[in-house]
Amino acid sequence: MTHKTALTLREAAFVFGTPLKEITRTVDAHAALSVSKVIKGKQRVRLLGMPDLMYFQALIDVGHLLTPEGRFELHQAFLASPKGPLVTFNKFQMPVKDLKRRVEEKLEVLRRLKDQVEGDPDDPFIKGTSVEVYRVGALFENYTLQQVQEDYPGLSLDQLKVAKEFSESIPKKGRPYPKKSTKRVLAGLNFDALDDLSSLSLRRINQQPQ
Incomplete structure (x- = not known):
């Protein structure tokens, strides 16, 4: 997968094994998370790029330790496209290469499924x-x-x-x-019952005065 990776929210929910409503809630909480939008029919589809996906992976690892402000800072750090081996925010440092590798492994599972x-x-x-x-x-x-x-x-x-x-x-x-x-x-249909019903209807018709 390249840096041009872009997933829908449904795809991201599968990749991270997270309920779609939680992915949507996180995206809604961070306006910058929706890296791009495309028009499909009458709908605007939100797409997540690699920085966003790395952010979701980081949340799995350390999200429980962060305040809402800390989560925002973490996401901003990934959007800044860190060039070194570590992404730094507040008092935390996270290995960029390891995070990206784990995201790409999950994306490969999705790719194999979609290829079929x-x-x-x-x-x-x-x-x-x-x-x-x-x-x-x-x-x-x-x-x-x-x-x-x-x-x-x-x-x-x-x-x-x-x-x-x-x-x-x-x-x-x-x-x-x-x-x-x-x-x-x-x-599962009872055709015998239908035949009986048809026969009954015919008898009633024949019994009606001409």
Whole structure:
């Protein structure tokens, strides 16, 4: 990863294993954290660069020791792009190289996951297929891996695991997909009851005076 790295807040929540609401709260508390904004459709998407990501990693390490003012100073120190081996703020010093290495290791996990999907980042397909990642991922709330494969026999176990991990790591924006597949919905219908209802309706029609 290069210094041009930019993650959405959802991606950052996955990278650091932190609830999205906590990432959002921190970003809102530090106006400078949102390094850039891009327009996607009708939405403005906030992006976090490497200095911001290093700041989040530092918060994991020492955030519990800092006051709100100290956290702000720490973030400003990273935004200043320290050239030496240490970033210094207040009475603290933190190793820049080590922090960046740990961030890049987490970014590599995200990169490998994203390499296995394609298309619209907000609603991608499993790579090499026309199957939506989130459509498959939604089924795991009710069914096991083996049961989901019964619904999608054309997908490998590895592809199904990608859908599950991606959906859990980067939750879908907007309306979720159904938690039951069309196949299972149809299988659960009582067609005999429908036939009985149709027969009853026909008898009533035939019994009506002409």
